[in-house]
Amino acid sequence: MLPGKDFFGFCTTLKRLELKALGELSEVRHFEEGEIVYSPGDSADSLYIINRGVVEVVHGNEHGQAAETYLSRGDIFGDFETLSGFPYRHLVRTREAASLQCFRRADFPELIQRIPSFFLYLSEQLAIRLSQAGDVALAQSHCNELSGSLSNFDLVTIYQTILNSAQTGELRIMNEKGELLSACFFEKGNPINCRFEHLTGEEALLQTFLSTSLPGTFSFFSGERPPMGQTESAPINRNGLNVLFAALQARDEFNDVKRRVPDSAAIVRRRQLNISWPDTAPEELRPLAEEVWQIVYSKPLTLAELFGSCSVCQLKLYRVIDELVRSEHFELSSPSSRAEEAA
Numbered sequence: 001m002l003p004g005k006d007f008f009g010f011c012t013t014l015k016r017l018e019l020k021a022l023g024e025l026s027e028v029r030h031f032e033e034g035e036i037v038y039s040p041g042d043s044a045d046s047l048y049i050i051n052r053g054v055v056e057v058v059h060g061n062e063h064g065q066a067a068e069t070y071l072s073r074g075d076i077f078g079d080f081e082t083l084s085g086f087p088y089r090h091l092v093r094t095r096e097a098a099s100l101q102c103f104r105r106a107d108f109p110e111l112i113q114r115i116p117s118f119f120l121y122l123s124e125q126l127a128i129r130l131s132q133a134g135d136v137a138l139a140q141s142h143c144n145e146l147s148g149s150l151s152n153f154d155l156v157t158i159y160q161t162i163l164n165s166a167q168t169g170e171l172r173i174m175n176e177k178g179e180l181l182s183a184c185f186f187e188k189g190n191p192i193n194c195r196f197e198h199l200t201g202e203e204a205l206l207q208t209f210l211s212t213s214l215p216g217t218f219s220f221f222s223g224e225r226p227p228m229g230q231t232e233s234a235p236i237n238r239n240g241l242n243v244l245f246a247a248l249q250a251r252d253e254f255n256d257v258k259r260r261v262p263d264s265a266a267i268v269r270r271r272q273l274n275i276s277w278p279d280t281a282p283e284e285l286r287p288l289a290e291e292v293w294q295i296v297y298s299k300p301l302t303l304a305e306l307f308g309s310c311s312v313c314q315l316k317l318y319r320v321i322d323e324l325v326r327s328e329h330f331e332l333s334s335p336s337s338r339a340e341e342a343a
Contacts, residue, residue, distance in 0.1 A: 006074030021114040037092040044081035053098025058091040072248040147219035169222035201234025207313040209247035264304040
């Protein structure tokens with residue numbers, strides 16, 4: 001899916017009456033972890049857009065084996081079958097508690113009348129996915145080498161393509177200046193080490209997926225060779241699909257916490273002399289909270305500066321900051337306040 005073109009980005013372009021119609025002509029369905037949304041052969045009466053959670057699409061590959069695809073917030077599924085009238089082709093089930101926006105086929109005529117741009121949006125998303133699938137298949141069939149712009153490819157699709165191909169090689173992500181941002185080495189389709197800026201291992205891989213609009217380009221080079229610049233990288237010990245599942249969960253949670261801790265340029269300042277980790281806060285975050293407290297103890301820092309000083313992905317850092325702000329240990333101030341103090 002193109003960055004900035006997910007369902008929630010589309011909704012920001014709608015008028016108030018169109019948003020109201022969108023709500024009236026759809027319903028939110030809640031599923032517990034492990035529930036089946038639909039099975040192959042079921043009548044395709046609805047398409048779904050993920051509001052929250054992660055779902056797993058199980059389908060057969062060219063070898064007759066089951067392959068899994070993970071979808072998360074903003075992704076659409078069931079649209080091809082519902083628009084075409086064909087039965088559902090795959091098994092779809094939740095990997096965690098999920099909230100899905102459901103659009104019934106029976107409501108399509110009124111949806112077209114009241115929100116014509118919704119179907120233009122659906123058509124664009126279908127075209128993007130078909131184009132990506134064709135490009136990925138072509139690249140795989142030619143030379144085991146995959147590359148392109150991240151404005152045209154979804155990083156989750158790229159990652160899952162490498163997993164399903166069971167290839168050995170390195171995935172590199174370059175920023176808009178052509179500088180190496182992230183590098184992940186795969187062995188038989190499984191990630192074994194990764195770097196993202198100053199992060200290594202699983203923390204680096206999680207950070208790679210936190211943004212839904214990572215700028216720049218990517219390239220995957222297949223071959224048995226040492227990963228570039230990763231000799232000091234912490235190993236990744238979990239299965240590649242499990243790491244992806246964790247990354248999509250982290251992205252969903254990151255979107256939520258960013259509403260409370262939104263600006264990486266915000267200044268973090270202490271409000272108390274000593275730290276007392278709240279009893280209600282996650283215990284696994286306590287060591288990071290104490291580390292952050294010591295870093296900020298001598299002088300205020302921006303969230304971006306704190307991130308560069310820690311060896312964890314932004315989600316964990318933001319969760320700690322959120323807890324310490326709510327417990328009044330920290331306060332966040334605008335970047336302009338630092339300039340005013342310096343003056």
